[in-house]
Amino acid sequence: MLPxxxxxxxxxxxxxxxxxxxxxxxxxxxxxxxxxxMSDAAMQEAARLLTMAPVELEELATFYDFIFREPxxxxxxxxxxxxxCWLDGYESILEHLCARLNIRLGExxxxxxxxxxxxxxxxxxxxxxxxxxxxxxxxxxxxxxIDRILDRLRSLAESVQTDQATMS
Amino acid sequence: MSVQVLFQNRRPDRIATLDEYRRSGxxxxxxxxxxxxxxxxxxxxxxxxxLLGRGGAGFPAGKKWSLVAEDAPFPRYIVVxxxxxxxxxxxxxxxxxxxxHTIIEGIIITGYAVSAQxxxxxxxxxxxxxAVILExxxxxxxxxxxxxxxxxxxxxxxxxxxxxxGGRYICGEGTAILNAIMGKRPNPxxxxxxxxxxGLWGQPTVVNNIETLAFVPHIIRNGADWFKNLAATENGxxxxxxxxxxxVRQPGCIELPxxxxxxxxxxxxxxxxxxxxxxxxxxxGGASTRYLTPEHYDVPMDFDSLKAIGHRLxxxxxxxxxxxxxxxxVTLNLIQFFSRESCGWCTPCxxxxxxxxxxxxxxxxGEGREExxxxxxxxxxHMWNAYCALAPGAASPVESLLTFFEDEVREHISQRKCPxx
Numbered sequence: 339m340l341p342x343x344x345x346x347x348x349x350x351x352x353x354x355x356x357x358x359x360x361x362x363x364x365x366x367x368x369x370x371x372x373x374x375x376m377s378d379a380a381m382q383e384a385a386r387l388l389t390m391a392p393v394e395l396e397e398l399a400t401f402y403d404f405i406f407r408e409p410x411x412x413x414x415x416x417x418x419x420x421x422x423c424w425l426d427g428y429e430s431i432l433e434h435l436c437a438r439l440n441i442r443l444g445e446x447x448x449x450x451x452x453x454x455x456x457x458x459x460x461x462x463x464x465x466x467x468x469x470x471x472x473x474x475x476x477x478x479x480x481x482x483x484i485d486r487i488l489d490r491l492r493s494l495a496e497s498v499q500t501d502q503a504t505m506s
Numbered sequence: 507m508s509v510q511v512l513f514q515n516r517r518p519d520r521i522a523t524l525d526e527y528r529r530s531g532x533x534x535x536x537x538x539x540x541x542x543x544x545x546x547x548x549x550x551x552x553x554x555x556x557l558l559g560r561g562g563a564g565f566p567a568g569k570k571w572s573l574v575a576e577d578a579p580f581p582r583y584i585v586v587x588x589x590x591x592x593x594x595x596x597x598x599x600x601x602x603x604x605x606x607h608t609i610i611e612g613i614i615i616t617g618y619a620v621s622a623q624x625x626x627x628x629x630x631x632x633x634x635x636x637a638v639i640l641e642x643x644x645x646x647x648x649x650x651x652x653x654x655x656x657x658x659x660x661x662x663x664x665x666x667x668x669x670x671x672g673g674r675y676i677c678g679e680g681t682a683i684l685n686a687i688m689g690k691r692p693n694p695x696x697x698x699x700x701x702x703x704x705g706l707w708g709q710p711t712v713v714n715n716i717e718t719l720a721f722v723p724h725i726i727r728n729g730a731d732w733f734k735n736l737a738a739t740e741n742g743x744x745x746x747x748x749x750x751x752x753x754v755r756q757p758g759c760i761e762l763p764x765x766x767x768x769x770x771x772x773x774x775x776x777x778x779x780x781x782x783x784x785x786x787x788x789x790x791g792g793a794s795t796r797y798l799t800p801e802h803y804d805v806p807m808d809f810d811s812l813k814a815i816g817h818r819l820x821x822x823x824x825x826x827x828x829x830x831x832x833x834x835x836v837t838l839n840l841i842q843f844f845s846r847e848s849c850g851w852c853t854p855c856x857x858x859x860x861x862x863x864x865x866x867x868x869x870x871x872g873e874g875r876e877e878x879x880x881x882x883x884x885x886x887x888h889m890w891n892a893y894c895a896l897a898p899g900a901a902s903p904v905e906s907l908l909t910f911f912e913d914e915v916r917e918h919i920s921q922r923k924c925p926x927x
Contacts, residue, residue, distance in 0.1 A: 359689030363672045402672025404631040459593035460632040463751035473634040
């Protein structure tokens with residue numbers, strides 16, 4: 339089910355390691371870059387490439403915070419709720435995000451653009467409150483700043499769609 | 507400003523380049539040892555410098571390396587721990603974004619010291635930009651002849667690989683990190699055998715924190731005495747990257763002589779407390795250390811001085827709380843972190859932390875009872891029977907909350923609400 343180009347890329351990644359399963363997380367990240375999440379079919383094929391039993395890869399996929407076994411939005415927002423962010427306004431930031439996206443924690447917007455997930459300490463305590471979007475950090479958040487970020491990502495997604503429409 | 511070692515090339519808006527690092531003397535330590543120093547010379551100098559592990563445990567780096575026997579089997583590995591998931595801690599990130607080549611040179615010299623072939627730098631997913639920087643700069647080092655086969659024309663060959671984590675707190679534990687790299691479920695493993703004897707794939711492996719290794723080139727170049735004299739205290743050695751967050755004017759990561767007094771760090775280097783805020787307590791070394799109260803406001807922030815008063819330097823992540831902060835609330839938040847991040851391997855941690863969380867939640871939300879206090883004490887004690895050190899760490903804020911702020915806990919219970927809300 340993986341496109342040829344992606345499969346070849348994964349084979350190259352795996353070939354760089356002494357032991358294939360060393361690359362398990364990286365392989366799943368690369369697949370997620372393409373599909374957003376790890377489907378059952380993707381799990382099967384990734385396990386085969388890594389010469390692991392599917393259940394062994396499942397053991398990792400379900401263990402880690404950054405591997406998704408269900409479809410997620412184009413942009414995965416992980417909002418930090420640990421001590422420093424919590425002291426610095428996490429609750430109002432979360433409330434604002436939920437209102438703007440019209441979803442609760444753990445949900446995806448109906449247009450498939452945003453998924454909102456909780457995260458514990460992301461290591462930006464000097465720039466609290468903070469969140470990650472697709473593993474990129476946004477710190478010292480305010481309601482206005484969040485609005486700007488969401489607007490920019492929305493228009494970015496729209497322009498990509500327009501480009502694709504023009505090309506096809 | 508005091509002597510800057512790791513941050514000597516710090517710039518406000520970008521990382522230092524390879525050339526800038528070289529202009530500050532970078533890679534001369536490596537070329538020097540490859541010319542005429544044995545691995546024993548390197549270990550001896552780092553041992554004499556009393557370089558203690560900066561990841562939290564404070565184990566002497568030179569001693570750890572010497573545990574890899576002369577006749578130990580090959581291949582041998584280095585694991586560089588930059589998982590950094592201890593709440594309040596962000597020094598590894600700032601270091602990578604400041605001067606990545608001091609890290610890279612330190613890793614290569616460590617590889618030489620234990621005759622290793624390969625290093626894995628383990629980076630947490632929320633530090634993706636750090637991982638990208640490291641990959642780029644490792645490549646730059648390779649192009650310059652500092653990595654790969656026959657480094658600088660010597661017999662020594664060495665590689666560095668950046669390993670991305672899938673993101674869990676347990677991965678930073680010194681043995682779980684090995685399982686994580688090997689693509690296994692990252693359960694901790696109880697030594698013996700120690701990783702230096704049987705680590706990655708059963709081979710000798712040295713696991714060090716990234717900040718620890720970044721000091722190595724400077725120690726080799728300037729000597730053990732120079733390093734020891736950098737400290738502000740008699741027993742300390744070197745500088746330290748302190749991360750200060752919370753109720754201070756200027757939070758951030760700063761390099762200071764190890765053993766700089768807490769009061770000086772807050773007053774002189776962080777602009778003091780926020781307006782209208784009084785220092786109530788801090789966690790001096792990350793979330794798994796004990797609350798430190800105003801009576802110790804002048805404590806020198808090094809391993810020995812904190813130990814002498816029953817505290818730990820940990821990762822030197824100083825989380826500062828003011829008189830308006832509810833410490834029951836903070837402790838609840840920290841326990842939520844620990845119970846969420848428990849790997850589930852052993853029962854005390856897996857079962858005990860959610861129990862503690864529930865008790866604290868009830869107290870914070872006006873449903874507390876007097877008998878919850880001894881129950882919290884008992885549950886915290888159970889953490890010391892857990893399989894790895896992360897659970898006793900998680901118990902630290904709870905135990906010290908009860909020791910130093912029992913009145914505040916009781917107020918929550920008697921008023922049937924959080925008095926800070």
